[in-house]
Amino acid sequence: MSATSIQPVSESHSKRKNVKAKHIRTWGDWLALIVLVAGAIVMLSPLVILTMNAFKSISDYNATGPLTLPSHPTMSGIILFWNNSRFPIKFLNSLVISLVVAVLGVALSVLNSFALGIGRVKGNRWIVLLIMLANMMPQEALLYPLYTMFKKCGLYNTQLSMIIIFTVIQSAYGTYLLSAVYGTFPEAILEAATLDGASRWQTLTRVVLPISWSTISVLFVFFFVWTWNEYMIPMAFLMDDSVQTVPLALATLQGQNTMDATTLASASLLSVIPTIVFYIIFQRKLNQGIVAGAVK
């Protein structure tokens, strides 16, 4: 979905000029601030309400409803979900799958893009078009054949199946983006590398890779987050508790229909925490990637 957050990376001229003139804040400016903050509060409110209720007991919830702070804060809902869903295993599954996909997906994108953008392999336009189509494909148009294939070769219900599938899906996007970036890679730098006697492999690893590092790290972050968030294919492929991911843990529990309001809130909160932590860790990287030009 959030496919193009990286588009501006290829724009190298995002120099911000310092506007030094001292501005006076008009009432209109304050109005804009108030409206935007109010909107942000609305956006945030579901998560705030969720957090308030994640620490409530059922009786507390039934007595006071969802809009008050817990009168006797309790961790019991969180502990219950932690144990029932075997949360640590699911967390580890999500982490391993997303991390490996991000690494492999980036590697595959770089190799493809090097051949397409810098190597200009014959038919490169057609190949990029094919990759674009692959990227737009709705997952359910691949779902049943993949399901049959992976069942046949015994990889169904394994983390490896997810790693293979999502590495290819993510790298299709990565190739589409990165080959465009490499297509405009500064000619002079490539010439200099050739004059210095660099081989193709050396040009890739010593020249192209270091210079495009910021785009690559943005791709890495996106691949990680996208894979972590995947839902449909993991749901169809990962049957056993021991191989499932964090989003599946929550969805499975919700599907059992036995959860009361506070347990569901605790479970959701626990499923959200890793994402928030990643956001805090990645945010700088993300902004760096978006703001800093990929090629200078």
Add this chain to the structure above:
Amino acid sequence: MSQRKKTKRVSYSRLPGDKSSKFIPYLLLGLISLTVIIVVPAIWNVVLSFTRWRGVGPVRFIGGSNWARLFRDEMFWKSFRNSFWIIVAIVIIPTILGLLISSLLTDVIQKKFGSKIASLIRALYYLPQLLPVAVASIIMGWIFRPDDGAFNALLTKIGLASLQSNWLGSPKSALPSLMAILIWIQLGYPIVIFMSGLQRVDPELYEAAGLDGANWWQKFRVVTLPSIMPELLVVILTATIGALKTFGPVYLLTKGGPGTTTIVPSYYSYNQFFQIHQVGYGAAISTSLTVVIIVFSVVFTIIQGHVEKNMD
């Protein structure tokens, strides 16, 4: 006689004097994996759409009868009509709001209140985008719980108890509630993209427009909008594709119901695949969705090309 030498056209890479064919090894792994994981399954799915198959046992070819059935299937058409409303919720409303919010953030908040406050507000809007769609959906499902949900409680608190409803469970409100949830999930995406596009705009353009006495709306129309046209088009394209593919929220919140009020193509085909085991029919639905997405993308990309040409 043989003056004309047949020159084989050799294409060259961007490395001086290096033939592009030398780069083929770098592409092999990518092409093979793309073929196995995407191209072959996609073709296979099209083939399946001409069969009757229950997922096990023999596959029977039945020609075009799945397709004939599709065109008479009211549920199928309903699912695409619902896609239109999903597009309103994922593309149209978030893009318009995103344009306003991002330009206010860049043009007013960042300048007058500092970029720290602007990026904090941006982060809050972006937060739902970052959550796994499954988790975001379940959270909102929890907010809209019929009996003890937070939204109904809020209505009571502000004296609108009569408006309480089983938001996702009643035919009248299910689709609008689903749309509201999708807007909440989606809004951060255009904001972040537009804001990073707006960083490109020379502040002097705004200053000049300001000196000419342009008000905020005029500056928005003359400076902001044209500057981020590339981002705008990309957001519309990707968000529309995303909207057509919507699955998780529907599966987790309404299962297409009540009745068929929230059914979407993606959920309909999944339902055929894994719940009633009509693999051939499911394949026909997902193939038709693929065709719609490809046709939209091609048409849109052509329009995009024209727009960009006109801008130069």
